[in-house]
Every structure is written in C-alpha cells, then in structure tokens.
Amino acid sequence: FPFPSHFHHSTDIKMKFVVSALLLATAANAFAPAAIHPSSSSALNMVSVMKPTTGRSQLDPAVIQKYASLPFPEENILAEYVWVDADGNTRSKTRTLPASKGASVESLPKWNFDGSSTGQAPGDDSEVILRPCRIFTDPFRPRSDGNDNILVMCDTWTPQGEPLPTNARASALAAFTGHEDEEPWFGLEQEFTLFNLDQKTPLGWPEGGIPTRPQGPYYCSVGPENNFGREVTECMYRACLYAGIALSGTNGEVMPGQQEYQVGPCVGIDAGDQLMMSRYILQRVCEDFQVYCTLHPKPIVQGDWNGAGMHTNVSTKKMREEGGLEVIKQAVYKLGEKHAEHMAVYGEGNELRLTGKFETASMDEFSFGIANRGASVRIGRDTESEGKGYFEDRRPSSNADPYAVIGKVMTTIMGPEAPAIEPKDKDAA
Helix, strand or coil, rough: CCCCCCCHHHHHHHHHHHHHHHHHHHHHCCCCCCCCCCCCCCCHHHHHCCCCCCCCCCCCCCHHHHHHHHCCCCCCEEEEEEEECCCCCCEEEEEEEEEEHHHCCCCCCCEEEEHCCCCCCCCCCCEEEEEEEEEEEEECCCCCCCCCCCCEEEEEEEECCCCCCHHHHHHHHHCCCCCHHHHEEEEEEEEEEECCCCCEEEECCCCCCCCCCCCCCCCCCCCCCCCCHHHHHHHHHHHHHHHHCHHHHHHHCCCEEEEEEEEEEEEEEEEHHHHHEEEEEEHHHHHHHHCCCEECCCCCCCCCCCCEEEEEECHHHHHHCCCCHHHHHHHHHHHHHHHHHHHHHHCHHHHHCEEECCCCCCCCCCCEEEEECCCCECCCCHHHHHHHEEEECCCEEECCCHHHHHHHHHHHHCCCCCCCCCCCCCCCC
C-alpha cells in the first residue's frame, strides 16, 4: 500500500512488525479446520452488491474496453433486430450474419421471438415473426474495417403472415400506399423526461421535493442550475446521426429534467422508422448513463409543470406549393372533424396533459390557430406570410406510437372534405 512518505521511521518499523505477525498467524491458521464465524468486521462484508447509481455505470469501463477493443471478424457483421412490443417499448436481440447480408433490407433474413414474453402472443403459440424494414448503422458497436454492424427496425407478424394487432407500421404503410405523389413530409418533436434511478426524482429536482424556481429558466437553457441531462441528449444526438437518423435538433424543455429532439423532415413511413429507432438509441444511451427515461406525457401531475408531447409537423407537396395555405386549412378542417378518432390513437395518459393549460389545448375540443401553442393544431407565422408550408398537430403525446400517428394523419387528410372551422385566434388569422 502506498503510504505517505512523511510517516516516521518508527511507524514503518511498527507496521512491518504488524504485517509479519499477521503473516505468521495466517500461515498457522491455514492448517486449522475451516470454520465460518459471521462477523460485522469480516472482510467479506466490504464487498457489496452493485447499487444502481444515477449518472454512471458501476461496471468497470476498463474491463469493458478490454473486450470492446477486440476486432470483429471481417466476414461477419452483428445485426441488432429491434421491434415494438405490446406496450409500445422497443425490444431487441442480436444475431451474427455474413457481411453481405447487411447490404439491403431484402437480403436480411426474417427472424422470430417469444411473443408470450412481450405480451404479443399466447404461450401455447408464442412464435412471432420479425420482418426487417429499415437498416441503420449501429453506433454502439463501431468498426473501422470497411463493414458496419447494423440496427434493423422490424415489424411483427404471425407465422401465417398476418400483422400483429400491435403492428401499427403495417396499417400506416397501407395509408401511404397509393399517395406517393403527395410526398408527405413529417417532422416529429420527441419530448422526454429524465429521472434518477429511483424513478421518482427528475434530474435537477431535490429528492422528495420540488425545484425552488417555477418554470421559465429551464427552456433552451444553459448553466448547471438550469439544464439537467444535456450530456444524455448530446450523446444520443451524436449516436443518432452516426446511425443515419435525420435528427434535426435538440433543446432543453420547459420543465426541469425534460429534454426534446426533433426527427425529420422524413418522407412517409420512414418518419416512423426513424423516430422509433431514435427511441431505442435514447434508451440505450440512458442505459449507459444509468438514467431513467420516461415518455409519459405527464410524469409530474402535482404543481404547475408542463407535460411532454410528440408534436407532429406535416406537409404535402401541394401544401409546399403556391396556394398551399388553403390546402393546409382544408387538411386542418378534416383533422377537426375526426378529432375523437385521432385522440384515440394519440397516446396513453394524454388526458393528463391536454388540459387547456401549459401550452396545450383541451382534449375534448378541437381548435386551430396561427402561432397559437394553446391550439390543437398550429399554423406558423412563416407559413401564413408565405402562403404555403406546413402545420403542426400538437395533440400527440410523447408516448404515442409514431406509426399510428402518421398513418392516422395521412388517412384523414387524404379523406373527403370537411366543414370549415373558425380559427381560435380570429384576429391573427
């Protein structure tokens, strides 16, 4: 043991004597009958189980790096198959494939999993088929030999070839089929809240209490007293870009501990694939940081705190052309007529968030307005002034299935005309 050099010589002699005595005692006891004597001073009691510690993993990074530095076989790649379970969460498992199989979705084999363990199949007929849909570069297993390990976004099917009830991707794809000329763009704003591993205390909050300052200084904030979880978001940002996800920005959100990132614009079904894979990457990054991430739309119900949403920005080719503002308004009227249908697929727990307060509209009443963040649907000032652009559906919750959202929006705006609705802010409109 490296003791400080200022220890006196007499202390060194005493230490040597003690060590020698201990060695002699140990040697003698080595031949004695074994015995177990529970004692609070036992050296074994100094070894404790790993505790969940927010902000870091207790696994030794030096040990992990020893294995992570081993090269991958050049002829193989690792493919992480990712899918959505019955609760809307992502699951995944890994397989080894010949490197040539990673060239396209079509060359990837189907796979299967035990659906009885994910709430997607009964135990007596548990096999669920994974069909590869979209390939991304794996940011967690980088390599430099000219090959890429991959993340594979999959959807779920029965062995008989029917999409599972939880496979919202299949129905969304059907909604886009035949409307390719519309070139629908989607930009999805994913809000999320970071907690300590107790799953009760948001980052930046005192344990068992609330922040001393109300909402205001935390949105798009800087400084250790304002922004909590920036490192998580930054790492997720970098990992998503590496994967090939069109992450277009991030920012701190209104409630402390809440963050947001934006995916898009993406065309059609690809918006769902990219957003869902970004959620997988977010959870993997939080796993590394040992931080709990929730997509619940109202994780803190006591007090005056914002909820979390997945605002959905929509634009078709006609909306982006001259005269597009009128096309946008027609789409908004259609959304208003189908308000109840949309709310049914816009996420669980949304009634806690859409109260008409905290930059939300009422869940029970549809509205739209120019630059009005208290409306169900917002049309931006730039879109109004230019006469073309996009609209923002502010109703989807942060835990909404992106496939269900974009598929429902596409079905509605491609539907029959609907009666006009007066804007919520008449003067601005």
